[in-house]
Amino acid sequence: MIQAVYCEEKCIANISVEAENKKKRRFGKTMNIKTNNLNHSISRGSFLITNKIALLFLCVLTYLFSNALRAELTQSIDRTNIHAGETFVLTLQINEEIDEQPDLSLIPKEFTVLSNSQYQQSSYVNGRGSTVKGWKIKLSTLKTGNITIPSIAVGHLKSTPIKLFIKDTSDRVTLGGQKKAIFLESEVDNKSVYVQQQIIYTVRLFRAVNTHYARLSEPYAGDSIIEKLGEDVQYNKTIDNTRYLVTERRYAIFPQNSGSLKIDSVNFTADVNDPNQRNRNRFLNTTRPISVNSKEKMITVKPQPAKSSNPWIPAKSVVLADKWTPQTQELTVGEPITWTLLLTAQGLSEAQLPAIELPKVAGLQWYPDTPQKERQVNENGLLAQRIEKLAVIPSKEGTLTIPEIKVSWWDVKTDSQKTASIPARTFNVKASIQDVSTSNKIPTMISPVNSTQNQGNNSNISLWQNISGALFILWLITLTAYFFKSGSSQNIKNKNMKNPNKETPISLNEKSSLSSLNKSIKSNNANDIEKDLIVWINCLSDKNIFSIGDLLKSISDSNLKQKLNDIEQQRYAKKGNANSDYQCNLNKDDLSHIRHSLTSSVNKSDSSEIPSLY
The missing domain is CATH 2.60.40 (Immunoglobulin-like)
Structure with missing residues (x-):
């Protein structure tokens, strides 16, 4: 009985111990589970934080990388079929707002930069803005073949080179x-x-x-x-x-x-x-x-021919003419007269015309003005003119001769040396009126010398009175001569005004030049006709007439104009186009018309006009 009770208590104790152990095991397991859950939670939180940091870092890298990809400089041309001399447009574009400008010095020297314009465009899409900036550069080149436009820098960015093939240009x-x-x-x-x-x-x-x-x-x-x-x-x-x-x-x-x-x-x-x-x-x-x-x-x-002269003047034609203002064969000591020399050359510029060399003439003094240089353009190119004006003053009376003046030139049409000249001219130089007056000596009355002082004083007074009287007579003679000369000039002027249609008397110089002109007309030589015609018309008037073109401005008759145009056309015609059967149609009536057209304007001017240089 006692053993049975003991066994039962022992069993109960074991059961209690086992239950306690189960309870401990269950508690321990629960604690382990909680511990494990806590550790798992901590680990999961750390992982989430790490992921967020990594994601943030990845976003930053993506943003920076996307910006690096977005900042790009592109280079392009508007066309590829390009010929030498043609223009084309090079475009530089960047999708970023930047302050720098492209370095155009990197463009090769074979290219010519004609223009450079800048543009900028901004847009907003879904709340996001973007900016595009660019440059349009117009270029051209005369070089043909393969040419490369190198990389061009804008700030820290560089473009990609472009290879071109420039074609040859035809006509x-x-x-x-x-x-x-x-x-x-x-x-x-x-x-x-x-x-x-x-x-x-x-x-x-x-x-x-x-x-x-x-x-x-x-x-x-x-x-x-x-x-x-x-x-x-x-x-x-x-x-x-x-x-x-x-x-x-x-x-x-x-x-x-x-x-x-x-x-x-x-x-x-x-x-x-x-x-x-x-x-x-x-x-x-x-x-x-x-x-x-x-x-x-x-x-x-x-090169210049060895047989040619200097200065070297290669021209199609050269004409040397002169005129005197006023037209006269008689000069007066001490009185100036204007002499104008005209050198005209076809096929030269005015800078190629040399100065005209003047001879030294005893008894004449030259006072040159600044030369005038002019040019005209006609169908034969440049027509150059050199105008030299001189004041000529005789210093002694008698007969003076200005020798012939020559200018040598090379005729490129006939390939030969030629000479343009002004013929020698003789003048009769008379003494001035003042010299003539002073040469007439007037006797002076001298009273006998007395020994007394009063008689000496009266003699001195009488001497001065006689001298004063002589000077007064000289003054009267000079004054009378002046009024006589002025009256004669006025009478001549009045006669010309009363008879405007009356032919002006022909001077000796005009007569000789007219004779040469008539001979040239008969020979039908257009070169000689124009040369002698210019010399003759410059003897008629003070107008600056250097060519037939200048003369046509003063001619109103249409038939005469046509004849003058025919002369000029025949003269400058090329060898193959020249008319071998050319006949000059100028007649006496035509020359009279020219003379009247030029002298009528001279008669209207004041004949007592002072020469232009003085």
Whole structure:
């Protein structure tokens, strides 16, 4: 019994112990679970924090990387089919707001920068803003072949290089199937010239389409002087049923060294409407730039001939003429008279005309004025003129002769040395009126000398009275001569005014020049006719007449004008175009008309006018 109770208590104790142990185990397990849960929570929180930091770091990197990708400098051109001399546009664009400007010094020297414009565009999409900034640079080049536009820097950014192939430019442009829509022609009047001889270079631009921003370059010919001849001439011309607007431009080229001379191509650039561009938006530009070049010209320049004289004057014609103001064969000692020398050359610039050498004449004094240099433009190029005026004052009476004055020049048409001259002229120089008056001695009455002082004083008084009387008589003689001369001049002037249609008396100088002119007319030599005609008309008036063109301004008769034009045309005609059967139609009535036209204006002027230099 006792053992049974003991066993039961022991069992109960074991059960209690086991229950306690289970309880402890359950509590321990719970504690472990809580501990594990706590550790897991801590670990999970740390992981989340780490992830957030990493995500934030990744966002920062993405932002920075996206900005680096977004800041990009691009470089492009508007077209690739480019010919030498044509313009094209280089565009630099950056999608970032930046203050720096592109470094255009990196563009090669083969390119010409014509313009540089800047633009900027801003936009907002879904609340986000963006900015685009760019530059449009217009370029052109005359070099052909492969050319590279290098990388251009804008701030810290650089663009990608672009390779181009520039095609050679022809002398014509094809548009819309029309092979010669625009083309250039050039020509020279002579391919073999002497040094400093004039070359007429002509450029003609033919356009069958409208152009915009047109530009025609100037010619270049090495070591030469180039002068433009007048303004551009425009006219219409039809070629192969196509109507062209022709622009003609002429130049005078004077080579300065002998040898081979190359006249470079002249370039024409413009924008034209491109029919190949089909653009629905009428506000967009549908034009494209074009460029055409003329052909080069080679000239042979010969040196100055050994047998030629100096100064070297290579010209088509040279005329030396003179005129005296007033026209007279009689000079007076001490009284000035104006002498005008006219040197005219066809095919030279005024800077090439030399000074006229004057001979020394005993009894004559020269007082030259500043020479005048002028130029005119005609179909034969430049017409140069040198005008020298001198005051001529005789210093002694008698007969004085001014010898012949010559200017040697080289005739480029006949390839020979020639001489332009003014014939010798003789004057009769008379003494001045004052010299004549003082030469007439008037005797003075001298009273006998008395020994007394009063008689001496009376003698001195009488002497001074006689001298005063003599001076008074001289003054009266001078005054009378002056009024007599003025009255004679006034009578001559009144007679001329009363008879304006009456022919002016022919002077000896005019008579000789008229005789030479008549001989030239009979010989039908246009060169001699114009030369003698200019000499003759300069004997008639004080007008500055150097050529037939100047004379035509004073002629009203249409038939006479036509005859004068025929002379000028025959004279300057080329060898192949000259009329071998030319007959000069000038007659006596024509010469009388010319004389009347020139002398009538002289009679209207004051004959007592003081010479221009004094």
